[in-house]
Amino acid sequence: MATINGGCLCGAVSYTVEGEPIFVGHCACQNCQRSTGASHSTVAAYPEPQVTIRGTTTSYQGVGDSGQPTTHEFCPTCGSRLFTRASVMPNVVMIAVGTMEPDAPLEPSMLIYGKRRRAWDHVPEGVAVFEGMPAPPQ
Numbered sequence: 592m593a594t595i596n597g598g599c600l601c602g603a604v605s606y607t608v609e610g611e612p613i614f615v616g617h618c619a620c621q622n623c624q625r626s627t628g629a630s631h632s633t634v635a636a637y638p639e640p641q642v643t644i645r646g647t648t649t650s651y652q653g654v655g656d657s658g659q660p661t662t663h664e665f666c667p668t669c670g671s672r673l674f675t676r677a678s679v680m681p682n683v684v685m686i687a688v689g690t691m692e693p694d695a696p697l698e699p700s701m702l703i704y705g706k707r708r709r710a711w712d713h714v715p716e717g718v719a720v721f722e723g724m725p726a727p728p729q
């Protein structure tokens with residue numbers, strides 16, 4: 592069973608995840624672009640019980656491209672975006688893959704909100720592109 596550690600830029604918030612993610616993917620939605628400053632985020636989604644968070648985050652709740660509330664959680668000191676929760680996926684924590692240890696054995700298989708993808712943000716071969724949010728995993 593994979594155990595992956597990660598944390599924010601300054602080290603005030605860290606986490607450990609156990610086991611397999613539900614999915615690993617890129618998200619090109621407008622909220623991800625604005626909150627990361629990059630052309631897309633890359634997240635791994637885990638059931639809440641597989642995630643242990645140490646430290647305190649601050650959060651911002653907005654309305655996603657889905658039309659449903661999404662909450663981004665940040666380190667209050669350094670601003671790293673660590674976790675995202677979407678009301679369409681209850682009890683699931685999406686973790687920013689860039690905050691995980693570099694050799695975390697995860698590979699994105701899809702890109703969601705492809706309709707927001709910037710023209711120069713090329714999708715690697717083997718990554719499935721969805722225009723919006725695919726049906727939630729069962």
Ligand SMILES: [Zn+2]
Nearest residue numbers: 599601666669
């Ligand atoms: Zn920090």
Ligand SMILES: [Zn+2]
Nearest residue numbers: 618619620623
């Ligand atoms: Zn997004």
